[in-house]
Amino acid sequence: MASSPMADKDYLAKPDYVPESTRAQVSGTSGKTILVAEHAGFCYGVRMAVDKAFELAHASRCCNSDNSCSSDAQQPATMANTSDKPVYVLGELIHNPQVVSRLRDMGVKTVACVDDIPAGSTCLIRTHGVDPGHIDTAQARDIDVTDATCPDVRRVQDSAKQLAEEGYVVVIVGKANHPEVIGIKAHCERIEGARIVTVTSVDEFDEAFAGVSKNRIGVVSQTTQLEEAFKQIVAHAAQQCRELKVFNTICPATFKRQSAAEALAKQVDIVVVVGGKNSSNTGHLAEVCRNNNTPALHVETAEELAQYKDVLEAHQVIGVTAGASTPDWLIQAVIGYLEALGSETGVSAAEKLDSGRRSVNNAQTLAHPV
Numbered sequence: 001m002a003s004s005p006m007a008d009k010d011y012l013a014k015p016d017y018v019p020e021s022t023r024a025q026v027s028g029t030s031g032k033t034i035l036v037a038e039h040a041g042f043c044y045g046v047r048m049a050v051d052k053a054f055e056l057a058h059a060s061r062c063c064n065s066d067n068s069c070s071s072d073a074q075q076p077a078t079m080a081n082t083s084d085k086p087v088y089v090l091g092e093l094i095h096n097p098q099v100v101s102r103l104r105d106m107g108v109k110t111v112a113c114v115d116d117i118p119a120g121s122t123c124l125i126r127t128h129g130v131d132p133g134h135i136d137t138a139q140a141r142d143i144d145v146t147d148a149t150c151p152d153v154r155r156v157q158d159s160a161k162q163l164a165e166e167g168y169v170v171v172i173v174g175k176a177n178h179p180e181v182i183g184i185k186a187h188c189e190r191i192e193g194a195r196i197v198t199v200t201s202v203d204e205f206d207e208a209f210a211g212v213s214k215n216r217i218g219v220v221s222q223t224t225q226l227e228e229a230f231k232q233i234v235a236h237a238a239q240q241c242r243e244l245k246v247f248n249t250i251c252p253a254t255f256k257r258q259s260a261a262e263a264l265a266k267q268v269d270i271v272v273v274v275g276g277k278n279s280s281n282t283g284h285l286a287e288v289c290r291n292n293n294t295p296a297l298h299v300e301t302a303e304e305l306a307q308y309k310d311v312l313e314a315h316q317v318i319g320v321t322a323g324a325s326t327p328d329w330l331i332q333a334v335i336g337y338l339e340a341l342g343s344e345t346g347v348s349a350a351e352k353l354d355s356g357r358r359s360v361n362n363a364q365t366l367a368h369p370v
């Protein structure tokens with residue numbers, strides 16, 4: 001059956017896709033109880049970026065020469081042949097291999113640098129943002145740029161740049177090799193004389209400022225950092241410098257997911273954390289659970305759970321949470337696997353959750369068959 005471009009975006013569902021009353025608890029036919037974190041899955045920034053990627057793919061002939069995509073969804077007449085420009089993403093759009101793979105199947109190519117994008121193409125900027133110099137280079141080469149940088153990441157970039165303009169030594173709390181942090185630093189470096197350090201701990205802060213003036217320090221955070229780590233570094237900086245200016249740029253979605261993961265960890269025997277192994281925010285969710293003395297399994301897909309079957313069967317109450325770049329359908333597959341442990345039949349928890357989601361979002365086309 002023909003469907004619109006939206007029909008392929010089954011992972012564009014509302015991030016908190018089931019109300020608490022529906023998603024708080026489901027019992028598997030095996031007698032196990034599965035608790036799902038109140039906040040889990042796609043955040044609005046990721047959803048917006050993936051939405052843009054699909055729209056560009058369907059508006060382009062990059063899907064197939066007959067204007068149909070690999071998923072068999074066809075373009076509506078209003079979108080057909082609207083562009084001949086192939087679509088490229090500068091770096092992975094989001095840190096979820098399964099979503100990136102689906103976009104690749106639709107013809108959206110991921111490249112490492114602007115030089116790999118042919119002139120006259122469309123370049124989609126990843127959610128983590130990029131060095132603004134890359135955008136300048138792309139535009140100079142007649143490449144159409146669509147910026148899918150998360151609004152919260154853009155806020156960090158602007159805040160860090162402001163601190164640099166005001167003469168503060170800019171401290172970025174985050175992983176130096178993470179694309180978001182690389183982009184933030186690049187925005188600062190556009191300010192002449194900018195001084196920037198990147199740290200993830202108090203020890204790294206002391207090491208970075210050994211022999212360096214601490215008179216005026218400004219602090220921002222990678223959007224997906226642990227709240228506790230950020231607070232520790234800020235408190236330490238306050239004791240070390242004469243003037244401190246702080247922008248708490250941890251995004252609301254990160255805070256909600258970390259808080260929900262902590263609450264979940266206190267109610268269950270073990271937590272399954274769903275999301276890309278390269279996803280910083282997903283990794284932090286597993287860390288939050290373990291910091292609360294609850295074991296956590298970080299998996300990308302339900303298939304990975306087979307190797308932990310004995311461990312999972314040994315626990316009665318199992319929690320599920322997911323990173324901000326994890327699509328709805330991957331979460332549901334994991335819940336379905338857990339609900340079916342030790343059982344051959346029965347309605348899966350994923351189906352129950354999907355039913356609840358449809359009842360809430362019946363005015364929107366948010367759930368689609370995979």
